[in-house]
Amino acid sequence: MAEKRKIRVLLATIALLPWLVTAPPASLAATPVNPSTSAEQTEEQVLLSHATTQSYDRQSWSVIGSQRxxxxxxxxxxxxxxxxxxxxxxxxxxxxxxxxxxxxxxxxxxxxPGARVLPEAPFGHGILINLAEKRLYYFFQEGEENLVITFPVGIGATDGETPPGDFTITTKLTEPNWTVPLSIWQKRPYLQRVIPPGPDNPMGSHALQLSQSSYFIHGTNRPWSIGRRATHGCVRLYPEDIPLLFRITPLQTPVRIVRQSLKVGVRMDEIYVEVHPDNSMSNSDYLLRAQELLQQKNLVESADLGRLLNAVRGKRGVPVRIDQERRELRAEGDDRAPGGNKL
Missing domain, CATH: 3.10.350 (Membrane-bound Lytic Murein Transglycosylase D; Chain A)
Structure with missing residues (x-):
């Protein structure tokens, strides 16, 4: 297992090298920081992100990735x-x-399940976190090209939910201390009030603070919690993902946190819907939302109601094709997408 992991790290390094040695465009330039590297790094800490950049077009190509x-x-x-x-x-x-x-x-x-419909976003440059799918999207532009990188995240549990709303990135920290919130410390008084950087620090190696709140987007020392409701309100990324997001995210980047349980997207003449379980919504609620989105995108006449109903009932959390052309979603994604560069 260790040998396999080393090979993956080497391959990821080769894929990342051209991007890492090139300075980011001005629009992506992060505020200079002085990262401090721990004296001892575990193998998990030196893994490199598997995230990819992908091109998109809201009008004709808003379904990215592929199933494998x-x-x-x-x-x-x-x-x-x-x-x-x-x-x-x-x-x-x-x-x-x-x-x-x-x-x-x-x-x-x-x-x-690597294919996904892009969530609705109010901007071309910024972070959108969709609580319904526990995933973060970073939208940005290079020249006239629209690009997106996406990461799985851990979000707030029921006793400390991640708040929806609009924020900006106000502070960037490397090797942050963790000041234990009073509510947590009262339940676990044996904890230090301030946890220094290291393997016991749940904030990981980097942190981005959200405006008007005590919430952060940060790393983690518990990678198995990614994709779960496991935090006290913060948003956490894999240890190998947070340095990448930290590097490309400037101060004052807008952040919108939403709960989009149903998304509609297109891939040329194909229409897809992605439905995630949400206990607060009935099947009728899902169908009403789908109708709204299809109308907004002028897709109502091209959609197949039967296929839409099946997608809503299934709530599989993956893109399902619902246009009237009776072909199944390919197991291998279509490689005709307008771009898609390995980071």
């Missing part, structure tokens, strides 16, 4: 496989409900 398959090797768990493909736990578990998350079994076929 993976064959389990030995005692691999779905948690390990999810991380290797830039997924959160919930995403891979929903796509593979018949498999044991801890021991799916040598040779088992695992569906990798």
């Amino acid at each position: 398959e993976h064959r389990v090797k030995g005692r691999e768990s779905l948690l390990e496989i999810a991380r290797d493909y830039g997924l959160g736990y919930r995403e891979i578990a929903m796509a593979n409900p018949a498999l044991d998350p801890l021991l799916p079994g040598d040779g088992a076929k695992v569906v990798i």
